[in-house]
Each structure stands twice: as C-alpha cells, then as structure tokens.
Amino acid sequence: MSALIEIDHRRAERLDQDPATLLGPDEWTEGSSAGLLLAVDAEPEPRFASARLIAIEFPTFHDGRGLSLAVLLRTRLGYRGELRAVGDVHPELVHYLRRCGFDSLVLPEGRRLDPEDPRLAPYSDYYQASIAETLPAFRRDRRGVYHRDH
C-alpha cells in the first residue's frame, strides 16, 4: 500500500494515518475539512490559501509544472498549510519537492524512502533561493565566508 511520508530537511517520517480525503477545486469549498487536490496545470486561486492541505498530483515524476505551482502557492498566495505531492512521485526527486515547498508526499507502491535516506538532501547547499532557503547563496554569509577564503 502507498505510504504517506512527511519530509523534513534531512528526515522522512512514515505516517500511519490514512491519506486525507481530497476534493478537486470544483467540489472543495473554503472551510472544508477535506484537502484540496490540484492538477499540475491548475491556476492558483486566492481562495486556496485557506486550505489545510493541498495535494498536487504529478502525472509523471519528470513533469515540472507541479514545482512551479507549489512555488506560486507558497509565494504568490502565501499558503501556509501542508503541501503534499501525490501521483507519480519519485524518491530521486524529493530534494526538488522539498525546495519548492512540499512537506509531505505519497509514494506509489514499489517506491520507498528511508528515514535517513541520502536522497532527501544530496547537497549541503544550493546556489539559488528557494522556498526552503529564502536567500540565494550570494546573499548569505556562508557564501561571503567562502568568498573570503580564496
């Protein structure tokens, strides 16, 4: 059975609860206890910001639209609730999901992610700003320190 997994900076936690009820944008209403299920080509609507859970469904793991949609929900709409990746989610790409603001995912059967899986954080740092790191490397001390190194 597919597993709901919470992802953090370097940890993945497998949760026992069943995935929540999810409704598409036509059925979902503000104040609903159900989560909102969005296709990767959905347009972010301001009302979505009040959802408790938004799940974005990836038709294939290599379809990057869900990443842009996640970024827009987090930045343009200021969405603060749980953001979950569902559909053809692949553990190799979890680090992109995390950086674009996802905090949980449902892996299809046959794919697994261990609690300390190195694929959660294959890099100790990145050049760009992201949802997980609001400043690009060149605006951070760290880069400045490195810079003075050489």
Next chain:
Amino acid sequence: MYRYDSFDRQFVAERVAHYRAQTERYLSGELSESEFLHLRLRNGLYVQRLAPMLRVAVPYGTLSSAQLRRLATIARDYDRGYGHLTTRQNVQFNWPELAEVPDILESLAGVDMHAIQTSGNCIRNVTTDEFAGVAVDEALDPRPYCELIRQWSTAHPEFDWLPRKFKIAVTAATTDRAAVDVHDIGLHLRDGGSGGALVDVKVGGGLGRTPVIGGLIREGLPVIHLLTYLEAILRVYNRYGRRDNKYKARIKILVKAMGVDGFRERVEEEWRALEGTPSTLTDAEIQRVASGFAPPEYPALDDAVDLLAEQRLANPAFGRWLVHCVHPHRQRGYAIAVLSTKPTGISPGDVSDRQMDQVADWADRYGFGEIRISHQQNFVLPDVPQRDLFELWQKARDAELAADNAGLLTDIICCPGGDYCSLANAKSIPIAEAIQRRFDDYDYVHDLGPLDLNISGCMNACGHHHVGNIGILGVDKKGLEFYQISLGGHGGNGASIGQIVGPSFSRDEVPDVIERILETYVELREGDESFLHCYRRIGIEPFKERIYVRAD
C-alpha cells in the same frame, strides 16, 4: 577566467557522489531504464547508436590549459584517444563505459569541470562569443553574466524538469558571434554607463523542426534584474509550454501560440511579482564573479606589422592563415588565433588527445593559459603575441590544426550524424568530407569569400543547417539517405532562416549541387558582394533554375 571557490567545488563534488549513487542504483536494478534515463541525461550521458556518449560542459566555451589537459587524459584513459568539439562549445566523448562515467566526472571535478545539465529537458550550457573579453567590438565582457546564469541555472529547484531543453546565448559585441537570435533566450548586453550594464532580451528563437527568429520582449533591462527576469520567463514556459508532443514543446512554439506581445505580457506580469526579490543581483556579487574575468597583465608589446609582412611574403601559406584564422585583439601587439579542426578528411570538431595537449601547451606559451571553443567547433587562442604568430602557425600546421579555412566554405559546421547518433536520418560527416574534397583549391575557396556551410543529419538541427548560408539536412526517403538543401540562412546579426531549394538529393549528387550553387553565385555576384548578400539581392530562383534544369 572564473575560479571556483569552495562553494562551487563542494557542489560539484556532491553532484559526482549523487550521480555515482544513482548509477549504482541503476546497475543494481533498483532504478529502471526509463527512470535512470532522466537522471543520466542531466549528467551529460546519452546512450547512442554505438555506445554511450558523454557531453562535458565547457561553460561559455572558456577552458584553462589544465582543464584541456584533463580532457586529453580522459580521452586517453576512457575513450579511444579523441574528443569532439560541439556547436554548443562543449566537448563530447563517444566511447565511455556507463559504469565508468562517475569516475570520469570525478576526474573532471578535480579541475573544476562537470557535465551537469548538458542534456535533458533543463537549462543547458550557456554559450557566448568565442572572442569574449578580447574582441575589439564588444561593449563589455559577457562571461561574468554567463557564469552568474550558470550558477543560477545549476540544479534550479523549479526549472530542472522543463517541457524540453532550454538554451541561452549571450553576446555583448556589435557583431553577434553567439547566434542569439536562434536561441530559446538570446541576451544582448550593452554598456549602460554609470548605472551598470543593460540587457535586451529575445525569446523563442530556435532551430530544429520549426526554425524561428527570436522576438524582442524587453529592451534595456538593468542587469541586476537578469536572474529574476529569467525566472519569470522560465516560469511561464514551465507552466504553459506543451508537454504532449516533444516536437512542439520548445518555448518557440509557446511564444508563437501566445504571440510575442502576449508572451511579453505574461512575463512582465510574472516579473512584477519577482522584481526586487532576493534573487536580484547585487553589485558585490557581479564584482565578485567579474573579478575572475579581469584582463591578464599584458606585457606591453608593439604591433608586429613589419615582421608579419615579412613573414607572409616569405610564406604565402602563413599569409593565408593570417587572413582567415587570425583576428584583431583589443590589446596592442596581440591577436586572436583560430585553430581550425577542419582539415579535409577529419570529422569536423574531432580532436585527438595529443592535439588537446598541444593546444594546452600553446595556450601557456602564447597566452595566459586560456583556450576557447567556438560554436564553429574550432579552438581559439585568445591572447597570442603577434610576434609569435608565425611560430604558433608552424606548430599548428604540424599538428594539423592550421587549416586556413576559418569562415570559408570548407569550415563546415557538422553534427556527428548517422555515424554516431541514434537520432540521425542520414550521415553527415561523409558529406562534409566529400565537399571538402571537391573544393580543395584554396584560391577558389578564398575567392568565394565568407560562406557558412552547415550540415545536420536530422531535423534536430545540431549542425545548425537552418542558419548556414548553404544548409544541408539529412532526410530519410523510404529508408534511403537523402539531403535537402537550403540557401540564405544566417546566424549572426539580422539572422535569417534558409529557404529550401526543392526536392532533396542523393549523397553522390550533393557535391555537384553545391558546385552549381557556387557557380551561380560567382556568375551573378556584383563586385565583392558576399554569398549571403548576393542571395538576398537575387533570391532563390536563379539558384533553383541552375540546380534543377541541369539535374534533369
């Protein structure tokens, strides 16, 4: 050139470890072929007709002598003793073992090189003018901005899984040597005085199945906004670019569908929300990166006019090389030398490990240890003292790197074609060779003047046939290899897409057809009119008449 700091080095080292683990998971069966495909492509590894092919990034075509020596070592240790210079200023190896690729990448990381995003549907190696930093006609050195784009686009959280590959080219010179009009994004940098550089942004150019000249969507953008503006363009493309048909997935199709004005509106709307966000460049960061590209301390030299005149009088072949392969330098007493990889009979762009080592040695001896790769698939030595040109030419001649044909008919741009590539409809290398053999008379080729002849083995247009003054495209006709010929393409300023002359030809017919095209030009040109100008004046009809009447 840009020097990696420990941040850059750490990232590349971690990338090697990351890819090594992915390769291991593939070899153990944990990752399927189709899953691994996407991962290996983003690390430069294709699986080709005969063997895997590894494309190594040479960011904006600039290399150090140490890096080139390392490429020579890799060619020896992991390949069959040669590499291939590509039209995106990169270097390809055609015979690596899949399981050894992580070791190759580790070796590259040792000299601050990588193969990140040299293939796959992501932002590819940024290309620029091969004379950047030394060209007499440039407003500023575009390479610091290329490097900033390289860093920004490396493992971008949001833009590594695009509808299709994405190519950015940058120029800052009057003469566009980077073909910015036929890139997904073409950037033209200008000097904006005390306010810093300005950038003009073109979008939606491209070759391939549907060749298009890019449309201007922003003029005079202050360069500190470069990355946020790219972010806006990429977000619009990532969200709305077609993913249902790989032949309609490039940004040019989206720009066409929305119209340049419609696309601009979408980008501007997106950018308004991004303007001033932390990705906005800082002067300090621009300075930090630019300091790596500061001009070397040139020992003062005088122009060597008399010496060169004497040497060319005594050696006409040296004189011809000076005319075609040596370009003026912004520093008095120095010159830019193009080392052509295209003597007759050698696949255009192929260079041996020994040649790579030699070029690296010359870069140290006749320069400051820097080498460029041009999109015409030649090496460039950017800082040669004029007084050493003769000595360099002698060595280059002995190493078969002094073909005096740069910019001429036989300086053919050519993809690997059906000999190597699994996408190709037809072979391209034998066509290039047949043309070089037919037109081996220097005086005739010289008399024709500047002429770009480009060959692609299929519609993907890696050989840039659409922008060749004469373009040749390999097509499949009922299982047989045929060649379609187009005229009037041009990749520089005022770019144009070539027009197809008519039905395609068999391989044996191609040299004859080229000969008739050239005869037509020689007969109808006025004064010293170039092939391109002549074509633009008289149009395609006179060429058609002569090609097909006599073919009947």
